[in-house]
Amino acid sequence: MRYSIFLFLFLINTLIGCKNEVKRDATNLVSHIPPKLSFEEANRLAKLPLECIAIEYPNKLNQSLNDASFIGEPKALHPAFYGCYDWHSAVHGHWSLISLLKQFPNLKDAGRIRNRLKASLSETNILVEVAYFEIPGNASYERTYGWAWILKLAEELHTWDDPLARGLEKNLQPLTDLILRNYLDFLPKLNYPIRVGEHSNTAFGLSLALDYAESLNKTFLKKEIENSVKRFYAKDNAMAGCPLEWEPSGFDFLSPCLEEANLVRRVYSQSKFKVWVDTFLPQLKDPEFKLAPGKILDRTDGKLVHLDGLNFSRAWCLYGIAESVPEYAHIKEIAKAHIEYSLPNIVDTNYGGTHWLGSFAIYALNKAE
Numbered sequence: 354m355r356y357s358i359f360l361f362l363f364l365i366n367t368l369i370g371c372k373n374e375v376k377r378d379a380t381n382l383v384s385h386i387p388p389k390l391s392f393e394e395a396n397r398l399a400k401l402p403l404e405c406i407a408i409e410y411p412n413k414l415n416q417s418l419n420d421a422s423f424i425g426e427p428k429a430l431h432p433a434f435y436g437c438y439d440w441h442s443a444v445h446g447h448w449s450l451i452s453l454l455k456q457f458p459n460l461k462d463a464g465r466i467r468n469r470l471k472a473s474l475s476e477t478n479i480l481v482e483v484a485y486f487e488i489p490g491n492a493s494y495e496r497t498y499g500w501a502w503i504l505k506l507a508e509e510l511h512t513w514d515d516p517l518a519r520g521l522e523k524n525l526q527p528l529t530d531l532i533l534r535n536y537l538d539f540l541p542k543l544n545y546p547i548r549v550g551e552h553s554n555t556a557f558g559l560s561l562a563l564d565y566a567e568s569l570n571k572t573f574l575k576k577e578i579e580n581s582v583k584r585f586y587a588k589d590n591a592m593a594g595c596p597l598e599w600e601p602s603g604f605d606f607l608s609p610c611l612e613e614a615n616l617v618r619r620v621y622s623q624s625k626f627k628v629w630v631d632t633f634l635p636q637l638k639d640p641e642f643k644l645a646p647g648k649i650l651d652r653t654d655g656k657l658v659h660l661d662g663l664n665f666s667r668a669w670c671l672y673g674i675a676e677s678v679p680e681y682a683h684i685k686e687i688a689k690a691h692i693e694y695s696l697p698n699i700v701d702t703n704y705g706g707t708h709w710l711g712s713f714a715i716y717a718l719n720k721a722e
Contacts, residue, residue, distance in 0.1 A: 385685040387672075387721040388692050394718075395457045401701055401711040402446035403462055406436040406473060411705070413439045417490055430485060433478040438708045441499035441552070445712040447473060448506045452715055455513050467517055476524045483527045486535075496539065497558035503532045504565035511569055533574060536562055540577050546585035548613070550605025550663065555585065556612040557666070563619060582620045586613055590632040597634060601647045606662030606713070610634060611670035618677040627678050637674065640683050646694040658706035661695040665713035668692045669720040676722070692717055 390398075412427045412435070427435040434443035450466050460466065486494055507529040510522040546555040559578050566575035589595065595610035614634055618626045636642050644667070647660035671688035675681045692714070699710045 385682065385689070387685070388689055388696075388718060389721070390456065390715065390718040392457055394696075395453050396461050398699070398711045398715055399450060399453050399460055399462055399466065401699070401707065402437065402449045403466055403469060404701070405438070405704070405708045406434075406443055406446045406450075406469065408436045408438075408704070411438060415439060416494070419490055423488070432481050433473050433475075434482065438705065441495055441502055442709040442712075444499060444502040444506055445709065448502060448509050449712045449715050451506070451509045451513060451518075452719065455509070455515075470517070470521060474521045474524050479524050479528050483531055486528075486531055492535070496535070496553075497555070497562075498552035500532045500535060501558040501561035503528060504536075505561045508565040508568045533571065536574060537577060540581050543581070546613075548609045550600065550602050550607045550609055551659070554607045554609060554612055555581075556609070556616040557607050560612065560616045560619070563616070579620050582617060586617050589613070590629045594635055595633050597636065597644075601660060601663050604656045604659045605647070606659040607666050608663060608670060611667055611674070615670040615673040618674060623677055630674065630678065637678075637681055637684055642684065642687070644687050644691075646691045649698075652698060652703055652706055655703075655705035658703070658710070661698055661706075661710055662713045664691040664695040665710075665717040668717040672717075672720045672722060688717075688721065692721065 409427050414427060414430070416423065416430075418424065431440055431443070434440050434447075437443040437446045447470065450470060453460060454463060454466055485491060503525075507522065507525055510518045510525065543555070547553045548555070559581065562574065563578050565571065566578060595613070597608075597610045600608055600610060610633075614630055617629060617633075621629060631638060646667075647663045649657055649660050652658050652661075668688040668691040671684045671691075675685050675688075695710075696714055699707055699714055701707065
C-alpha cells in the first residue's frame with residue numbers, strides 16, 4: 354500500500370514537472386511570423402517622402418537668430434533639406450526613399466525618386482548645408498537627432514550598390530564629415546545621458562551613429578560610442594529597474610527604457626547583456642509580459658501622433674533585444690502588434706502628423722524578423 358501511494362505521488366510530480374518543462378520549452382519556441390514590407394506597402398510609403406521633401410511650407414526652422422541676417426526662406430537656408438516640415442524629417446525622408454529603392458528597385462515612382470535625390474543631394478546644396486552649421490552659434494543645430502539621421506543617410510548610400518549612390522555619397526561627404534567631427538567633439542563632453550522620449554534621446558542617436566561607424570569601419574567613432582555607453586548605462590541595472598510602466602509620456606516617439614536596452618545589447622557580449630537586461634527590464638523575461646501599443650485619440654494633433662512613432666520604435670527595440678536574448682522570443686509578438694496598430698494610420702491627409710512617420714515604419718519593418 355505504501356509503495357502504491359509513493360508511486361502515485363511520484364507519477365503526479367513527474368507529470369507536473371513535465372507540464373512546466375513543456376511550458377518553458379514553448380516559451381523558447383514561439384512561432385513568430387514577422388510583418389514584412391511588401392511591394393505594395395513600399396509604394397505607399399514612398400509617396401509620403403517623395404512629395405514632402407519638396408514641400409517648403411508649413412515649416413519649422415528651429416533656429417536661433419543672432420540678428421536679422423539669419424532670417425531666410427527655408428529653401429534658401431537648407432536647399433537640400435528644406436521640406437517635410439523640419440530639417441531632420443527631410444533628412445530621414447531622403448533616407449526612406451533610398452532604403453525603399455534598395456529593396457525594391459522597380460518602385461512605381463523609381464524614376465521620379467532618383468531625379469529628386471539627384472536634385473536635392475547635389476554638391477552645391479550640401480555645401481550650403483555645411484555652411485549653415487559653420488555660422489557662429491549653429492554648431493549644436495539638430496544635436497543629436499538630426500546628426501544621427503545624417504549618418505544613417507550616409508550609411509544607406511554607402512551600402513547601396515548603385516552608380517547613383519556613389520555620386521550622392523560623394524556629394525554628401527562634406528556634411529557627413531562635419532557631423533562625424535561634431536560627434537567626436539561632443540560625446541566626451543556629455544557627462545550624463547539624455548533620457549527622454551523625443552529628439553534628444555541619447556541612446557537613439559548613438560544607435561544610428563553606431564550603425565554608421567560599424568558599416569564604414571569608423572573605429573574612432575565606434576570606440577567613442579562604446580565608451581559613452583559604458584559611462585552612461587553600465588550601472589543602470591543596479592537600480593530597481595527601468596520604470597517601463599511610466600511610459601509613454603504624452604508626446605513620446607521613443608521609449609527611453611527600450612532604446613537604452615537596444616543600444617547596450619550592441620556593446621555588451623550576449624552573456625553580459627543578458628545579466629544586465631534581466632535586472633534593468635526584469636519584466637521582459639516573463640512569457641506573459643504584456644505591453645499595449647500607445648493609443649492616439651486625435652491624429653490631427655501633430656504632437657499626439659508622436660505615439661505612432663513610439664509604437665514603431667518600440668517594435669524595432671523589442672526585435673533587437675529578442676535577437677540578443679533568444680529566450681525572449683515572446684516579445685516579438687508584442688513588437689508585431691505595435692507595428693500592426695500604427696502602420697495603417699500613416700496617411701497623407703495629415704501632413705503635420707505624418708510627414709515623418711513613414712521613416713519610422715520602414716525602419717521598424719527592416720528590423721522585423
